[in-house]
Amino acid sequence: MSKRTLHLNVNVISAGAHPAAWRLPEANPRAFFDPAHYADIAKIAEAGLFDTAFMADNSYLHPEGYPNSGLDPIVTLSAMAAATSRIGLVGSYSTTFHHPYGIARSFASLDHLSGGRVGWNVVTSRNKPEGRNHGFTDLPDRETRYARATEAVEVVTALWDSWKPGALVLDTESGVAVDRGLIKPIDYVGEHYSVAGPLQLPPSPQGRPLITQAGGSEGGIDLAARFADAVFTSALFIEPAREAYAKLKAAVARHGRSPESIAVMPGINPVVGSTEEEARRRVAEHNEIVGQAGDPVERFAKWVGVDPAGLDPDQPFPLELLKSTGDTYSSVGFDTATRLYLERNRHRTVRELAADGRQGHRTLVGSAERVADDLEEWFRTGAADGFVIQFDTLPGGLELFIEHVVPLLQRKGIFRWEYGENTLRERFAVPYTRG
Template identity: 85%
Template sequence: MSERTLHLNVNVIASGAHPAAWRLPEANRRAFFDPAHYANVARIAEAGLFDTAFMADNSFLHPDGYPNSGLDPIVTLSAMAAATSRIGLVGSYSTTFHHPYGIARAFASLDHLSAGRIGWNVVTSRNKPEGLNYGFSDLPDRETRYGRALEAVEIVTALWDSWQPGALVLDPATGIAVDRDLIKPIDYVGEHFSVAGPLQLPPSPQGRPLITQAGGSEGGLDLAARFADAVFTSALYIEPAREYYAKLKAAVARYGRSPDRIAIMPGINPVIGSTEEEARRRIAEHDEIVGPVGGQLEKFAKWVGVDPGALDPDRPFPLELLQPTGGTYSSVGFDTAARLYLERNRHRTVRELAADGRQGHRNLVGSAEQVADDLENWFRTGAADGFVIQFDTLPGGLELFVEHVVPLLQKKGIFRREYGENTLRERFGVPYVRG
C-alpha cells in the first residue's frame, strides 16, 4: 500500500442523502431521535474500515420535510463510542451558541470515553432559526462569527493543553493526585470571551481531539489554515477542487504548518448499482417517492437561494436571479458550488436541473468500479485527500459501498486493509503538538 492513503468518512445524517429516503419501506422512520440508528451506522462503517463517522448538527426544527437533526451530538457520539472500538467519531458544535469551556470539557470527556477517537467539527452557524433558539434576534455577521470562532478555538486548545506533562500523579503512597504546579490557568481575555482555566480534566488519550472545519469563506479558510487537522469542502467539479486544495495547502504552509498535516475532504453523494443503469434505476425508484416535480423545484430553488415562483420549469435558469455569493448567513462554499453548477448547465431547463437533486455536494452515480475509479482520480491528482460520504439511504447505501467499493479501493492500494492506528490523530497523521 502507498504511504498516503484515502480518508473515508460517513455522514450519519438520519434519513440519508435522498430527501424522501425516510419513507422507504426499509427505513427507520424514528432514526433522527433513535441513538441505535447512529450506533448501527457507526458499526457498519467500522466494519468497512472508515476513518470516521461524522455527525453534522443544527439546533432548530425544519419547517418542512424530515427532521434530520434531533439528538444532541455529545449524547449521540457517546452512544456511537460505546457501540464501536476503532472508528473515529466527529461531531459539529457551534462556537456561536456554545461557550468554549463547555466545548473543551465535553469533547475531552468524549475523548477519554472513546480512548482517543474523537474530533470536533468547528462551525459558526448560519441559520437564523437556530439563532432565535439561543436568543439572537439576528445572527452576527460572518466576520463577527469567525472572529468569535477563532477565539473559541484558541481557548479550547489552550484548555486542552493546560495540564503539563507529569501533572497527573495519582500516587497512593504520597497521597498526591495531581501536581498543581504543572496545571496552569490560561487567563484568556479577548473581544468575545474571558476564560481563566485550567480545564478540570487531564489531556485525553490522543493529547487533544482532532479539529475539523467546513467553512468556505476567507474567514473559514484562515481558521482552517491555522487550526484544522481536516477540512470538509463542497466541490462539484475537479478543476476548482484542485485549485482550492492548492490554495488551502499553501495557506497552511504560511502559518508554519506542514501541508501534509491537513486532510481536505469534499462531500459526495454516491448511488451504487451493479451497473450505471441499475444505479440510475435506484434513483428513479426513490424519486417516485418524492412526489411531483413541484417538490423538486422548491428544494432546488431553496438550494440556489431564489423564489421558486420566479422559475419557469421549462426554460433555462435565469442567472441574473442569483444573489451575491455569501450573503450574511449563507454558506460561501455551497454558494460557490451552486453558482458554478448553474453556469456550467445554463443550456438545460430548470426542470432538468431540479431533477438532478443537487444539494451542495457531488452526485456520483454508477457501478462500484466507476465510483472507485472516480475517487482514485480525485485522490491521485491533487483534488482530495479523502471524502465525506452522504449515502442515498442509511444503512443500505453504506452497506453497498462497504461490500463493493472498499475492496476495489484496497486493490488499488489507496485504502487500508486493517486499522493500524489506535487514535484518530494517528490515523490522520497529525500527532499531538502542544500549542
C-alpha cells in the same frame, strides 16, 4: 513516513440524495431520535474500516420535511463510542451558541470515553432560526462569527493543553494525585471571551481531540489554516476542487504548518449498483416509492435563493438572478458550488435542473468500478485527501459501498486493509503538539 491513504467518513445523519428518503421501506423513520440507529451505522462503518462517523448538527426544528437533526451530537457520539472500538467519531458544535469551556470539557470527556477517537467540527452557525433559539434576534455577521470562532478555538485548545506533561501523578503511596504546579490557568481575555481555566480534566489518550472545519469563506479558510487537522468542503467539479485544495494547502503553509498536516475532504453522494444501469434504476425506484416532496421547481428555487415566480421551468436558469456569493447568512462553499453547477449547466432547463435534486455535494451514480475510479482520480490528482460520504439510505447505501467499492479501493492501494492506529490523530497522521 507512512504511505498516504484515502480517508473515508460517513455522515450519519445524511438524508441522502432524496429529501424523503426516510420513507423508504429500508429506512428507519425514527432515526432522528434513535441513538441505537447511529450506533448501528458506526458499527457497520467500523467493519468497513472507515476513518470516522461524522455527525452534523443544527439546533432548531426545520419547518418542512423530515426533522433530521434531533439528537445532541455529544450524547449520540457517546452511544456510538460505546458500540465501537476503532472508528473515529466527529461531531459539530457551534462556537456561536456554545461556550468554549463547555466545548473543551465535553469533547475531552468524550475523548477519554472513546480512548482517543474524537474530533470537534468547528461551525459558526448561519441559520437564523437557530439564533432565535439561543437568544439572538439577529445572528452576528460572518466576520464577527469567525472572529468569535477564532477566539473559541484558541480558548478550547489552551484548555486542552492546560495540564502539562507529568501533571497527572496518581501516586497512591505518596498520596499525590496531581502536581498542581504543572496545571496552569490559561487566563484568556479576548474581545468575546474571558476564561480563567485550567480544564478540570487531564489530556486525553490522543493529547487532544482532532479539529475539523467546514467553512469556505476567507474567514473559514484562515481558521482552518491556523487550527484544523481536516476540512470538509463542497466541490462539484475536479478542476475547481484542485484549485481550492492548493489554495488551502498554501494557506496552511503561510501559518507555518506542513500542508500534509491537514486533510481536505469534499462531500459526495454515491449511489452504487453492479452496473450503472442498476444504480440508476435504484434511484428511479426510490423516486417512485417516495415521490417528490412538494413542487421540485419551488424546491430548486428555494435552494438557489430566488423567487420561483421569476423562473420559467422550460427555459435555462437566468444566472443574473443569483445573489452575490457569500451573503451574510449563506455558506460561501455551497454558494460557490451552486454557481459553478448552474454555469456549467446553462444549456439545460430549470425543470431539468430541478429534477437533479439539490447539488450541494457531488452525486455519483454508477457501478462500483466507476465510483472507485472517480475517487481515485480525485485522490491522486490533488483534489482530495478523502471524502465525507452521504448515502441515499442508511445503513443500506453504506453497506453496498463497503461490499462493492471498498475492496476496489483496497486493491488500488489507496485504502487500508486493517486499522493500524489506535487514536484518530494517528489515523490522520497529525501527532499532538502543544500550543
